[in-house]
Amino acid sequence: MMDLKTTEEIGGAMIAEKSDCKESSTGSKLKGTGSLSNKDKIFRADKIDLKSLDIQLEKHLSRVWSRNMDSQRPKEEWEIDLSKLDIKHVVAHGTYGTVYQGTYDNQDVAVKVLDWGEDGIATTAETAALRASFRQEVAVWHKLDNPNVTKFIGASMGTSNLKLPTQSLPLAGDRFPTRACCVVVEYLPGGTLKQYLIRNRRKKLAFKIVIQLALDLSRGLSYLHSQKIVHRDVKSENMLLDAHRTLKIADFGVARVEAQNLREMTGETGTLGYMAPEVLDGKPYNRRCDVYSFGICLWEIYCCDMPYPDLSFAEVSSAVVRQNLRPEIPRCCPSSLANIMRKCWDANAEKRPDMDEVVKMLEAIDTSRGGGMIPEDQTPVCFCFSNVRGP
Template sequence: MASGASTIEKSNVGEGGLDSKVKGVGSVSSKDMFIRADRIDLKSLDYQLEKHLSRVWSREEARRPKEVWEIDLSKLDIKNEIANGTYGTVYRGIYDGQDVAVKVLDWGEDGIATDAETAALRASFRQEVAVWHKLDHPNVTKFVGASMGTSELKIPLKNPSTNSRSDLPARACCVVVEYLPGGTLKQYLIKNRRKKLAYKIVIQLALDLSRGLSYLHSRKIVHRDVKTENMLLDAHRTLKIADFGVARVEAQNPRDMTGETGTLGYMAPEVLDGKPYNRRCDVYSFGICLWEIYCCDMPYADLSFAEVSSAVVRQNLRPEIPRCCPSSFANIMRKCWDANAEKRLDMAEVVKLLEAIDTSKGGGMIPEDQANGCFCFATTRGP
């Protein structure tokens, strides 16, 4: 190394770059300069790289033709966070004067996922949006719009005292849907776990769900993750199907639809067993939801996921139907979760059967803490 103890700064690295962060030793030409690793501000470099990737991605997005469902994010005012999950966050907001929920899928920081992984996630997002934006039914959550980029999305401060905004990776996507204040069906059932629901409310919720699924199936759409957590309630307790993250158009050949897609406990035997399946896998899941709605409880509460999966396929395990359950309703459950998919009811048939049920004489489940006997006519049960 050339002699000389003075330190010099490298000043031609670039805008906001290493000029004030990296120092070499000795008065030598740039090609002979040594850079001390302990003097490099890696955090600053990471930040600059992320900003650069964001600008490049934004320019690419600007040149891409817009989809019919893409919205103007400048019109979206996000208020607060209402849920957080594995793949992103749900916020409440206002879009063009409408109360909306904003589902932001961030998939990790820019530069972490490979280009192939990011492309696969974005393709999956397009699939969800492609399914959702064409749907129009009172029992399906109304789609408002979506965006393939979030550079214009204004996220509220996580900690107002720090005055720092929650920056999203440039490749994040968001979907905007109507906001439903009643929360999930699962939350509603848990709230009524002790008192149970009046029979007329059981049938109303069952009808809402069956009508929504019947509509989806008429459009050749298989939801593939029917469960009470994916059903939302509006202010009038109307149920609406949500979350089309794994929904897809039904394949002409069932062998093109395989793999364990859904949630354990609700998955049909053929799905658990890795066999071909069709829309009747939704019918099976619907049958489990019927049991939950009637009992306001969790199926298989004492079993592990592994035990449930094995017993459903090998031993024909199903939730135990309470003795007080009216036979007309119990029969629908059994026909929906039949091990043979071809013997299951069609959702259009389920709608007709539920519409024919008379709720004027009661039939709601007997709460566990009440004495033995039939309390189906009790006027104090349920909301």
């Protein structure tokens, strides 16, 4: 039962003390004597904010019900033992949560912490979306096993005793959720593919490295597609590198099992610039939207640059769908690689190759003759009197 103090705070009720303040027939106030108990206090109903009271009560009951359900449900096979998890420091902040570095059972891990959407921080709809996204990500990830897919360690659902480093807590005045969910995966020290490409933007990459990264990505996507999984957000920011520069696909926040009915998979999901025309246009799509995104990533790996840097989101979206806009392939790019790019980003999804075909095409490329991107500060010379172009 809600106590008197809580009810006063929520409803803003005005309390009249029957024995302490009495009013005479003439309207004058008579001061009473003696102490009062709660039962001697009354509420003025016209001063109670019933709407606010109802909202607070609903949130309170929702939290209690959620905790009771969590305590009664059986433990999932992917749930971790929080006593073995040591979260150390922040690695990155994102739209849906924060990524930390830490250890789990003495293994280096990355911990993605999501706001569980309680304590008034999120609306009911946002809370439902967060929970659904979390379950979806875990359901997809914990069954995967491939050298080019980031290894899933485990997860914790709606925990109230997640120990976060004090320096990562919100600023004064902000509220940190009392319950959060987290996904724990292997820690990859090489950072994201995008960061690696930015570091090499001026000098570019050796052709062997270009093909190695492309093969890692294509093999990872081929594996996902063999498991009927469409990633839906293939981009260089969602690819991680280990200490040996092996590329691994990460971030399954929007991945889902491929629908049997293609019309079930609609809507703009992904990142503009990498999104296939059919996705941008709100049309049905399948795993070949990942193939399109791979084609853009392949161009990005070769050029160490970002596509459409001078265009706005609206301009990119319109031009890709209606004007068949694609990144410009440099003249020095070997035709074998350029052909793969063009096939992957074909406007007609049915003409795009499957990822296992892309793997075979990349494996057939001869890297012994060079063919890497020429840095902007190097002037190409005649083929007849020079070494093979590129690193």
